[in-house]
Amino acid sequence: MNLPLASKHAFTLGILIYSTACFGQKPNGTTLTPTKSSTDEIGVEMNRFTYKHSAGQPRDLEVYFPKGHARSKAKRPCLLLFHGGAWGGGDLKQFQKFCKYFASRGLVAATANYQLVTAKQKLPVGVSRKQFCITDAKSAIRWMKQHSKELGIDPSKMITGGGSAGGHISILATTNAGLNDPADPKGIDTGVVAYLLFNPALAPFDAKFPEVDAIKHLTIDFAPAIVFFGTEDQKWLAGWTKAHTQLKNLGVGDRVDLWLAQGAGHSFFGKSPWFNHVLIESDRFLVSLGLLSSKPTKKLQPDDKRMIKAEDSDTLKKVEKKTSQ
Numbered sequence: 001m002n003l004p005l006a007s008k009h010a011f012t013l014g015i016l017i018y019s020t021a022c023f024g025q026k027p028n029g030t031t032l033t034p035t036k037s038s039t040d041e042i043g044v045e046m047n048r049f050t051y052k053h054s055a056g057q058p059r060d061l062e063v064y065f066p067k068g069h070a071r072s073k074a075k076r077p078c079l080l081l082f083h084g085g086a087w088g089g090g091d092l093k094q095f096q097k098f099c100k101y102f103a104s105r106g107l108v109a110a111t112a113n114y115q116l117v118t119a120k121q122k123l124p125v126g127v128s129r130k131q132f133c134i135t136d137a138k139s140a141i142r143w144m145k146q147h148s149k150e151l152g153i154d155p156s157k158m159i160t161g162g163g164s165a166g167g168h169i170s171i172l173a174t175t176n177a178g179l180n181d182p183a184d185p186k187g188i189d190t191g192v193v194a195y196l197l198f199n200p201a202l203a204p205f206d207a208k209f210p211e212v213d214a215i216k217h218l219t220i221d222f223a224p225a226i227v228f229f230g231t232e233d234q235k236w237l238a239g240w241t242k243a244h245t246q247l248k249n250l251g252v253g254d255r256v257d258l259w260l261a262q263g264a265g266h267s268f269f270g271k272s273p274w275f276n277h278v279l280i281e282s283d284r285f286l287v288s289l290g291l292l293s294s295k296p297t298k299k300l301q302p303d304d305k306r307m308i309k310a311e312d313s314d315t316l317k318k319v320e321k322k323t324s325q
Helices: 005-021 092-104 130-146 165-175 204-208 234-249 275-288 314-323
Strands: 036-039 045-054 057-065 076-082 108-112 153-163 194-198 225-230 256-261 308-310
Touching: 045 130, 057 092, 057 130, 076 092, 076 130, 076 165, 092 108, 092 153, 092 275, 108 130, 130 153, 130 165, 153 165, 165 194, 194 275, 204 234, 225 234, 225 275, 234 256, 256 275
Parallel strands: 076 108, 076 153, 153 194, 194 225, 225 256
Antiparallel strands: 036 045, 045 057, 057 108, 256 308
């Protein structure tokens, strides 16, 4: 069956929504009390919640609601993004602008923090510091689904992703069946229907720790994804190229849209002159999956730069050749 790319995305999404909906999500029926609230000038409301405690510290997420969102009646798609920071740093600020925009477009959009472990911290042999981040990310996804009624979201239309380390964490949180917090609610899966991945940091070193090695957990069930990289981000682009090759070998490589920022390095995606185009293409991708409707409201400005979509183009072949050297 030969389908155009947008149709393939939609066909895959239908299968993923069906399989995710087969898990009965059970909200706990309690009233959620935010630790912080605000409303911006266009009516997007933000609530901050503590979704768990780990290592003796509260783990928070900020949820951004569309203007006029009727939580008790609505069932909107939901986006949850994880910040980067080399698994040992970073904070909620990284994706606040993204969340505000996607809430203005009709999603319930959230960003979560997680336990941070620096490379200097000593751990037992065979334990990766990254696994603590992944466990918290899984808890955050489950918390959103558990409270779907209170938040006014559809748990079968969950989107996730993140930047750099956050991109890596989001992939493992949704593909690795292990690394679960025993305190998490039972019977709530971490499956998603799409990814927004901003230079995800997939390292060859992870092969020493199977639990955090994304390559080992990729399957034919991998959800449609849009991925952004700077062409000069060679270290992490090489890791993604290996993962994309694995997805191609599994027969699902066409579920991935790869966009390249010519001459850009790591973490370019949240800054001028690339930010607006990153938002626009992320928006169009979600529209192609039926998770958003109409056209992006974000517009390119005169000083903005445009990325290049790397399909089977000469650009992609050049990048793959460069990263394999």
